[in-house]
Amino acid sequence: MRLLWLGVLSRRFQHVPLRDTCRQASRGAKANKAGWEEKVENSVKWRQLEHKGPYFTPAYEPLPDGVHFFYDGKPVKLSVAAEEVATLYGKMLHLECATKEVFQRNFFRDWRKEMTAEERKLITHLDKCDFVEIHKHFMEKTEARRTLPREKKQKLKEEAEKLQQEFGYCILDGHREKIGNFKTEPPGLFRGRGDHPKMGMLKRRVMPEDVVINCSRDSKIPKPPAGHQWKEVRSDNTVMWLAAWMENIQNTFKYIILNPSSKLKGEMDWHKYEVARRLRGVVNKIRAQYQADWKSPEMKKRQLAVALYFIDKLALRTGNEKEEGETADTVGCCSLRVEHVRLHGKADGQEHVVELDFLGKDSIRYNNRVTVEKLVFQNLQHFMEDKDPGDNLFDALTTASLNKHLQSLMEGLTARVFRTYNASVTLQEQLRVLTRGLPDYPVQKEMVESGIALWFLPLPQWDIVQPTQEAEDSLTSKVLAYNRANRAVAILCNHQRAIPKTFEKSMQKLQQKIETKKAQVTEAQVELEKLKADLRTRGGSKSKSFLRKQQRLLKLEEQLARLHKKATDKEENKQVALGTAKLNYLDPRISIAWCKRFGVPIEKIYHKTQRERFAWAFNRADKDFEF
DNA sequence: TTGTGTACTTAGCAGTTTTAAA
DNA sequence: TTTAAAACTGCTAAGTACACAA
Known part of the structure; x- marks a missing residue:
């Protein structure tokens, strides 16, 4: 398929006059071509786009009376604007980035810009500022939210769902599609990664006046919040974004875009x-x-x-x-x-x-x-x-x-295609190597297809058959093999993560368990040896109790092997992030084909949102699919 | 040819929810 | 029932790539 990216239309973002902007890419040029191909060739992304615009971060709520900011040991009542920025810093007091000199310098400079002249005159040194009460206040708030009774939590969840329903969907070419990020980013202190020279700078609140709306001309144009106006409303069907604004730290655009589960993203x-x-x-x-x-x-x-x-x-x-x-x-x-x-x-x-x-x-x-x-x-x-x-x-x-x-x-x-190519080829090869020789998992056809059917059909009802221990182990081995293949790719692409904070502790616990299990195995072995010796001297057939002990030993040994496997897996994985490769580099059709071939339920490999993301792939891969 | 602007993908982290273990 | 661990999700930073102007 040819990708032309015609660029017929100027892509300049700014300096476009209000209202009369309309850049619907040519409709008739390739009328003989249908669907996606036509869209790609014309770089047309949609014919119809309707949405409610972004949901804006709620206004700042001033601190309650009992929470104070201190300067030079004395309480100071700050103006609302200065207080808001102070709380952004106060919230972050416990984080490592807030202790860095660059962060503090950038924050203090930007904070002072928000102060009144009087405040600026008074507050001249960050090290004389005391945010401890503010920090404590927000910590308590977080804790209170965590320990909220079940019903209250449920209510909050329902409210979030209501918001999602109202702002979180758009209509694209007649389909209701989920939006990826329908909320504007709240104001905050910029946290770059690594040694970022701009860390600590104030990322300001996004206002409707900053936002450009993109939707079809004949759709219901989203209404800005009362008393506000959009920066611009345009209709550019060569792009995928629904709304955009310029962010003030790096002067780059932020976009409201579709969720990965959408048809367009899938294509x-x-x-x-x-x-x-x-x-x-x-x-x-x-x-x-x-x-x-x-x-x-x-x-x-x-x-x-x-x-x-x-x-x-x-x-x-x-x-x-x-x-x-x-x-x-x-x-x-x-x-x-x-x-x-x-x-x-x-x-x-x-x-x-x-x-x-x-x-x-x-x-x-x-x-x-x-x-x-x-x-x-x-x-x-x-x-x-x-x-x-x-x-x-x-x-x-x-x-x-x-x-x-x-x-x-x-x-x-382009250069990045090599990363995609090598990642996917590596997965396919590793799966071939690692799954070779594993016993097949005896599953019903319905089971194999269950995850796949989840997509398009209501979940079929069938009798759940508890798999035997052997089958369960075989399945575990396969999933482990898949994760190993996934890991090979993550290592190739250098997808690292910070070692989880609780790693050492939980590893120690696991080792402890292994030791306990080992002791149990030894004990069972000794007992069995005794019975064997008895049997040799006394003769006769194996007693019921002998068989029971034998069974028990076998079970303990299996459990020990499983614990060892788990520990190895945990250790190998502690610094490797598997998700990035899975989401961005591995052709999902390889995984789907492998699942079908080896009878692994797809939900063992992809969880719900991942299955939604890869919806496009489910009917494009049978068990013989080759990348 | 180089620089700038735009739009999209790729990335790790932290917070939240679910599940497993005690 | 409580606690710990694992799984999952949302967030947003940081890349790639390409068009267009100078």
Whole structure:
């Protein structure tokens, strides 16, 4: 399928006059084409879009009388605006980011802007400010919410549901679709990731006057809150967003968009994986070419070939250039600097070892040692010659030129397609390897399809048959195998998470359990040995009690094995985030096909929202689907 | 060719809810 | 019944990529 992204229409966001903006992309041009294909070719995303606009954060509620802010030991009654910002800081007192100097400096500067002249004159030093009462107040509020009686919690839940029903859906081309984020972001103190120079800055309240509404001309135009106006109402059916505003920290847009379960999002997702599947057909040719290019006399070509090799082999991100000082210092492939690379002629008994050590997206550290081909190694040596640590490794390369090259190799090919492709291929291969030799789980056909049917049909009623222990174990093994395959991809893509705060404690508990179980096994073994010895001396047949003991030992051993399995899984997983790959990189059709083939109920792999997200894939994958 | 603006995907974390264990 | 752990969800930051202007 050809993706043209015609760009017939100017995409400039600002300076568009109010009211008369209407950018409905050409309707007739490809009238002979139907549905999605036509939409994609015209970059038309919808024909009809109707919604209620965003739900705005409720107005600030001043502190109760008993809660004070102190300056220099004396209580100070702040103006409403200054108090609101003070509470934002007070709420965060216990967080690590609030202790950082940059955070405090940025906060204090922005806070002072909200103060009255008088307040500004008085409050000149943050270290003389005391937010403890404010902090305590919000902690107590959180606690009170947590311990609310069941009925009150139920009532709150119902109110949230009512809001969801009113603002959380739109009509898109005749279908009622769920919206992803129908609320504007509340004011707060910006928390960047890693060493962010803007942490602590005030993210201001979004007002209707900031918001651009996007909907069809003939729809019910959403009403702004009483006494307010929209910044603009437009009708641009080449984009997917329903509303947008400019955020004041980085001056970038925030959008109200559809939920991933929507048809349109699903179609985009499907398209993404189809592009990755097309790469499969040409990847060998591309690999052969970049390998040949390692010998090119042209420096630019060699840099491109080595960069592409990294992107392919190590699943690095492309690494767009970033504005210095505006964000944390993170890099990807094209923005790697000399200081991120170490070359070892020999290391760990291997030749030509490259060590990469840098902060990637979200300031997650990428630290990896890999053996590379001699030519790659020599090229890297050359690229690093006569450069300072802070110089770009691939100085002759930009992400745009890299992608332009990729476009010439395959239509629609960009650097990130390699990540999708390699992730999905890895899952498929790992599943093949890890599931080989596992006993089949004897399930009914209905059971196999149950999760799938959840989607489109009301849940069928059937007798629930308790699977045997053996079958249960087999299923557990399969799910474990799936998680291992998933984990292989997460490691490839460097999807890390912070070690859970409770990890050590819960691991210790698990070890304790293992020890207890071990002792039980030993005890049972001793008892059984005694009975065996008895049997040998006295002769005769095995007593009922003997058989019972034998059974018990077997059971204990199985339980011990399960605990060991659990501990291994927990340890292997403590720093790996599985969700990101599952949601963004793994073609769901691979998982669905695998579930069908091995009789694993789909809900063991995808929970409810994930099944909703991948609705598009359920009728597009039978058990023989190959990525 | 480079810089800027826009729109979309990808990402980890924290809070909430559900489930399992004590 | 209470508590702890696991599962899930929402939030929003931080990437990629491309069009267009200078």
